[in-house]
Amino acid sequence: MDAAAVVWVIALLYIFVDVNYFLRTVFTLLVGCVFHKRVRINETTKVYGMCLPSDVDMMVCHMNNARYLRELDFARYHFYERAGLFRRMFAARTVTLQTASWIRYRQSIALFAVYTIHTKAIFWDDRSIFLEHQFRTLDGCLRCVGMSRQTVLSGSMQDYVEGAQPPQPSAELSHWLASIHASSQRLQATNGNGSSSQDIDACDRKTDVCNNR
16 A cells, blocks of 8 residues: 555545544553553542544634533543443443533633643432533633433443442432433423434333433
8 A cells, every 4th residue: 555545544534534533543552551550439530631633623823612522521430440340340241321511601612722621420220320510620620511321221320339338419310310310200291392202212222221310
């Protein structure tokens, strides 16, 4: 294969596949596995990032809002690896799905600014684990805070946290859970986007997580 063909293959990969996302995922997992020690489920992990030109919005001076949510994927992967969740879930042949997220932007992250994402488990129940993420620049300023919920496809989340007891939910988390429940009740009452009750029931049985959304 000549150089021109290689360039075309790479170009097509970048057009049709988010290559950087997969490279970053592999890098994050390798760093967490090789260079960082294991943590307990109630401990906080930290990853570094930098706002690059590919991350900015139309103002070309600070991070695009959507990029914050993308960065949370890598923070979660890093937390799962260091807390041993990936290992235990893979052994049980199951995974978690992102079933809800909440984010609040406090101050922007400027172009080329270095930041850290601090991740910790703030609550878990039989089906889901809830994580809090804090974006902080190196001056210590809290730029953004978010929460995410991952729901396990099979088994009990209690098995994967090895019987650890969850902390009491914060006021913010309690209000967020209430809003999720209210949204679920409203969608079920209206049958979603015009779907029939039978369609929704079939979806619930197929995914085994819809009832908790």
